[in-house]
Amino acid sequence: MTNQKKLLLIDGSSVAFRAFFALYNQIDRFRNNNGLHTNAIYGFHLMLDNLLERIQPTHVLVAFDAGKTTFRTEMFADYKAGRAKTPEEFREQFPYIREMLAARGIAYYDLAQYEADDIIGTLAKMAENASENYQVTIVSGDKDLIQLTDVNTVVEISKKGVAEFEAFTPDYLMEKMGITPTQFIDLKALMGDKSDNIPGVTKIGEKTGLKLLLEHGSLEGIYDHINEMKKSKMKENLINDKDQAFLSKTLATIDTQSPIEIGLDDTAFTGPDLEKLAAFYDEMGFVQFKNALGGEAVPQDFDVAYTEPSQVTEDHFSSDDFFYFEILGDNYHIEPIIGFAWGNDKQIYASTDTDLLKSEAFQAALSKAVNIYDFKRSKVLLSHLGIDLPTANFDARLAKYLLSTVEDNELSTIARLYTDLPLETNEVVYGKGAKRAVPEKEVLLSHLAKKVKVLQVAKPVMLEKLAEHSQSELLFDMELPLANVLAKMEIAGIKVKGQTLNEMAVENQVVIDKLTQEIYEMAGEEFNINSPKQLGVILFEKMELPLEYTKKTKTGYSTAVDVLERLAPIAPIVAKILEYRQITKLQSTYVLGLQDYILEDGKIHTRYVQDLTQTGRLSSVDPNLQNIPVRLEQGRLIRKAFVPSTEDAVLLSSDYSQIELRVLAHISGDEHLIAAFKEGADIHTSTAMRVFGIEKPEDVTPNDRRNAKAVNFGIVYGISDFGLSNNLGISRKKAKEYINTYFERYPGIKAYMENVVREAKDKGYVETLFHRRRELPDINSRNFNVRNFAERTAINSPIQGSAADILKIAMINLDKALVEGGYKTKMLLQVHDEIVLEVPNDELVAMKALVKETMEAAVELAVPLIADENDGRTWYEAK
């Protein structure tokens, strides 16, 4: 349609607020020369870019709230009362956002006594009723505007960052919540809104509100039928709060007839005034935006001179060289080196000829401590060529991980964060998915040379930041030495007997086939049992199992294990399905899945990802050897396939006992928890005694201990009554009691939690015992859920992270002891609080002592560290 007009209406106040908090963690980076904060301006700009590009509007208007008093406050003095004060860093940016809009040719408007909502509502209504054909998009961070969605009006609510939105149309709203846009107002009238201080009806939340609306259609409908309702607390609340409910409805209703003095024509998008905009960018210090203006400007790339040598001598190397080795995919155990580059700030070399690496000169250069990006990957790659890479003195990838876990640790990211060099991403240079391929040589070598250049420039910047964070030791004494240990473990691999797995596969398949037939029969039809969607339909529609047992997911009914377990007693098919789930999981992920990873040497070589987790733990991929079944016997049998690589050796497993609770005892300094560990008490029994007031350990029943154990877990995770009640299947009230008593009896723990959250709010991050840092940008979020999550994270991360640090130290020390002692024993696996070693029989006695001693002495805490050991001919037996 040629005459189609597109109107974009933006809730400026709410979007600016979103932008401010989306970039809050980087607030110090966003300041112009005058010290003005610019994060909200910048974020607003990004969001506009995204919207203009995507929607291509012909008309745009940004509406702002006018001031503190509105017609709503006249009706209800407390409207929006109790809101936190707008931070000054935010307020100061407001005039500049308007300046930016003016320079970009975007209309903006506010109206005394009215909110941005009302302006938007009025214009949207005008557009719906206009004789011309308008397609309207409303953008806000505030869900209230959903009530404005209509035939030609989409309401997009920003979800995350500046580019993710949830688009509401009347159909989508119906599908998602089962209500119309008008009913959305009624829902808010019932629920109220804490952030606007709209009261609503006591004790009615979204669930109850939706139920009432489904039944009665509207707020008015509910009160028309109130007398027919059964006596209940809810009915009483509805009656008592009737006036409040209708007041809330009025407050929540957006005024689509507000007396605005502008019309649709005034919102026409004229495009930017380039001169004004350039001056504005200069004032704000927005270099990238400024460059993008000129057309020629944004350097998408930079040039770097390099040489491609046909052979190398020692003259090609210097002690300050950086080395970079490239592969196309992720799995460096099976991928070949496609090219490499090295050099310093004077000279860079690049090549695709791996024979160069085998030269004496190259090997000599690599035998010294190198500057590198991804030492572990490089060491493994070179090992395939028979080349040793013993040590590094700097690894830019690990350094980036320690500095911040918010973004990935790719070189393009490092370039963006720590240099002015715009390095293209690997995805741009090599393509992605099926299109990934080695580019022509000049392109490849030039890209590799640029990487070396970026590394050279970034290193001093990163070193300085590490020092600022007190993280230099963490890099040089922990992550770098660990990378070496992990490389050796990955190269060693663990032997897995395909034969054993094969036998299990055959046995399992018989059971699976039988279960499949039984389930089909009981269901009365064949369907895909693996599809939660199809299964949900069978259980809850065809077989009409009670819906109270399930919860809704986005795609249908939940068929998760906790749901099925509750259904099992009333429907025999469910027990079969549980059995089916368990065994097919084993079959596909482990029994069959693992076989694909057994290489020609009969071993599995996992990769430990050292730069991923938010807490400092490792992760394990291709395959994941950190989640091999152990809890259920049937799954545990998988471990029989994991064996030593020689006949005369065993597997030795050693794991820390209760390391996270010990770390918590240390960090919190809680005297009771410390005492319990010092006495060598069973910690869950000890907790049970204190929390449930039991005098003697022998009077603690298994159930008491189980409950106490759940409480202890909860404490480590940043407890909530809901989580605990869910886990233990007890009421929330009961769970709340447990928690309160726990905090009374362990005041040090309570104090720790309060302190760590306070500190996180203050600094924006938390730290482990060894200065590993986790940034928590959401810790001051206005969103209850988001903030609570960040608070639990603040509690958990130092505990989980310090425990991870401790095992890392133990691994480094143990590796050193193995090398120095000339042992043949090899470390093979790490599973968060456990290490698995392959030990020749004649070293077993010595090794048991050495491993235990090394793990227990890794660090000195206020409580003892204890490691328990087991050995056997298979991992199954080493339990």
Next chain:
DNA sequence: TGGTTCACG
């Protein structure tokens, strides 16, 4: 590609 489920600490 995102959602769901389930394996581990």
Next chain:
DNA sequence: ACGTACGTGAACCAC
């Protein structure tokens, strides 16, 4: 009143 336990990876389905 809100709607949650912390940290991961892989298989499978459905779009």
